[in-house]
Amino acid sequence: MKVEQIYTGCLAHAAYYIESNGEAAIFDPLREVQPYINRAAKDGATIKYVFETHFHADFVSGHLDLREKTGAQIVFGPTANPGYEAIVAEDGQVFSVGNSKVKVLHTPGHTMESTTYLLIDENGKEHGIITGDTLFIGDVGRPDLARHVVFELTQEKLARHLYHSLRDKIMPLPDDLIVYPNHGAGSACGKKMSKETTDTLGNQKKTNYALRPDMTEDEFVHEVLNGLTTPPGYFPKNVVMNVKGYESLDAVLKRAKHPLSPVEFEVTANVTGALVLDVRNPEEFAKGFVPNSINIGLNGSFAMWVGEMVKDINQKILLITEPGTEEEAMIRLSRVGYDHTIGFLKGGFEAWKAEGKPVDTVNRISAAEFETYYNKNVPVFDVRKASEYDSEHVINVENVPLNAIYENLALFPKNKEFILHCAGGYRSMIAASILKQLGYDNFADVVGGFAEIAKTTVPKTAYVCPSTLL
DSSP: OEEEEEEEGGGTEEEEEEEETTEEEEESOOSOOHHHHHHHHHTTOEEEEEEOSSOOSSSOOSHHHHHHHHOOEEEEOTTOOOSSOOEEOOTTOEEEETTEEEEEEEOOSSSTTOEEEEEEOTTSOEEEEEEETSBOSSOBOOTTSGGGTSTTSOHHHHHHHHHHHIIIIITTSOTTOEEEESBOTTOTTOSSOOSOOOEEHHHHHHHOGGGOTTOOHHHHHHHHHTTOOOOOTTHHHHHHHHHHOOOOHHHHHHHHOOEEOHHHHHHHHHHHOOEEEEOSOHHHHHHOBOTTOEEOOTTSSHHHHHHHHOOOTTOOEEEEOSTTOHHHHHHHHHTTTOOOEEEEETTHHHHHHHTTOOOBOOOEEOHHHHHHHHHTTOOEEEOSOHHHHHHSEETTOEEOOGGGTGGGGGGSOSSSOEEEEOSSSHHHHHHHHHHHHTTOOSEEEETTHHHHHTTSSSOEEOOOOGGGGO
8 A cells, every 4th residue: 555645835734645456545635636636647546535534624625626537436524514425434434445445433523524544554454544633743633613614513512522532533543553644833723733744643642742641531621722823714714615515626727817918907906806916925025016915925824824814715816926826826825715816917027017007115124224223112013923922022012913913903103113023024024015005104024024133132032931930
């Protein structure tokens, strides 16, 4: 049995490909399915099944397109109720993939239909478990997401289900099994995920806080729920798409691949009310951009920040990209359900500038210049997450996490200058573009963010755990 993890870093997402004797299965595929089809073709294998561990919240799965293109059957775990044809498996049911087998282990907790798949090789040896969001490396799936879709499913109820799923279904399994989770560090589906993307189950039993053998159910519920941040607003919308179905990615891309001259681009933006989304890197955006455009760079956690900052998943979008990256941007938008791109600026920003169209810029300063401004008591806004701010921050600066900027606009002065920074410059440029769109023009962004500020003599403070003060 061949098992391959197909990891996509910008989403911290892992899909899986298994193959045996000319048959293959895909687990939790992303929206663009051609890479999976190509992988099977390389082995001369037929994709027989698409296994889904649960209805995902952080991305739109490619199971429907994969079925349409290959004839593979979609498999969900017990209690799933998809709005399209699929196999809803029973707990303990076994599926054959070539000479290997996939056994269904119903493990509710992250969601009620959450399922772990036990992989059994051609010799009958249990090889590994594809755990979805039930068990991560160093963490477990957060049990608070399903309540945003099914309101009677409280996070406490789900946490108790998860406690028993882990102890009754997963922890009794052999220590030498390989754990294959759906996500790694950087995903919003957990809070303590490791950078490692596989491990042995035995090592997880020793090191994962949620698998501590002497942990009571109440202790588990408290520890799993403690410290959870508000999930991104697009999560429930992605769940609905995965449950009910969605438009083919081919149709989405056909609509989106509409090149527009600068004149056509401007007219289309004005007529449709589309969001102008510039996906170039922050450094290039700051030097010059189309007025009223928002910058979310492809070179960062693009899909996640689109989902955080663009509240309407049905928002029409016009793209400005580096020439040649238009399709990449369209696909990455659709991965999280933003299917309404209606065109892109042909020739990119350089074509806009060549036409003599109006251009805006973002003022940027070095960390050394920041120190001068800081010493003059110019207001500073740190747009990192609260946990990052708590870990270490410049003294007497305001923390406004990027995903809370719209709710805290009153904090930003319009009648005097101020400074923005994040960890490295990616998020602060998103914030800068939003503030520019809203009419702010009296601020500067720090090049390199806190990473560079930390090298200066500006006074900084770190959070101190109260227990250390005893």
